[in-house]
Amino acid sequence: MTVQDELAPVKEDFFAILDKAPWEAYAVRQAVIKGQIYGKTYFGECCCIKGIIAKDLGMPLGEAFFSEESMVTFTRVYDIPLSASKSPLEQYIIDIRPGHTPENNEQCRQLLVWLDEYITGLEVKQAANLEAKVHAGLEEVLATLPAAEEGVVSELVHA
Numbered sequence: 001m002t003v004q005d006e007l008a009p010v011k012e013d014f015f016a017i018l019d020k021a022p023w024e025a026y027a028v029r030q031a032v033i034k035g036q037i038y039g040k041t042y043f044g045e046c047c048c049i050k051g052i053i054a055k056d057l058g059m060p061l062g063e064a065f066f067s068e069e070s071m072v073t074f075t076r077v078y079d080i081p082l083s084a085s086k087s088p089l090e091q092y093i094i095d096i097r098p099g100h101t102p103e104n105n106e107q108c109r110q111l112l113v114w115l116d117e118y119i120t121g122l123e124v125k126q127a128a129n130l131e132a133k134v135h136a137g138l139e140e141v142l143a144t145l146p147a148a149e150e151g152v153v154s155e156l157v158h159a
Contacts, residue, residue, distance in 0.1 A: 010089055010091075014089045014114055032111050036098065039096040049093065093107060
């Protein structure tokens with residue numbers, strides 16, 4: 001079994017969490033680069049991935065984060081589970097401490113690789129969606145042109 005095979009459940013868990021709040025991938029990436037991951041806690045200046053997402057989403061920090069209301073809200077609204085049982089991602093990052101960066105920590109290096117892969121995929125999807133919307137809008141506008149210009153319209157749509 002290769003290292004990538006062993007890490008597949010961690011990556012899958014990480015991407016599943018990011019899929020719940022994809023716009024937060026950028027904040028998580030910055031935290032990894034700046035050495036602001038602390039894998040043992042959900043809150044604080046340096047905290048785990050779920051904590052970074054919660055903090056960036058405006059959830060209360062500190063002990064208030066662990067109130068039943070906050071945890072239920074975070075889990076219900078964002079569908080990101082917080083529990084005593086550690087997910088594959090949480091187990092993977094448990095030893096990351098403040099100051100660990102991609103330059104000095106293998107787990108941080110791997111997180112950055114995965115984040116770049118995730119963000120690239122996200123941006124490709126966004127570009128494809130934008131292109132589809134532009135194409136649909138172009139077809140709508142071109143449909144209003146006189147039929148005499150149909151040859152030009154067809155040529156423009158398929159360009």
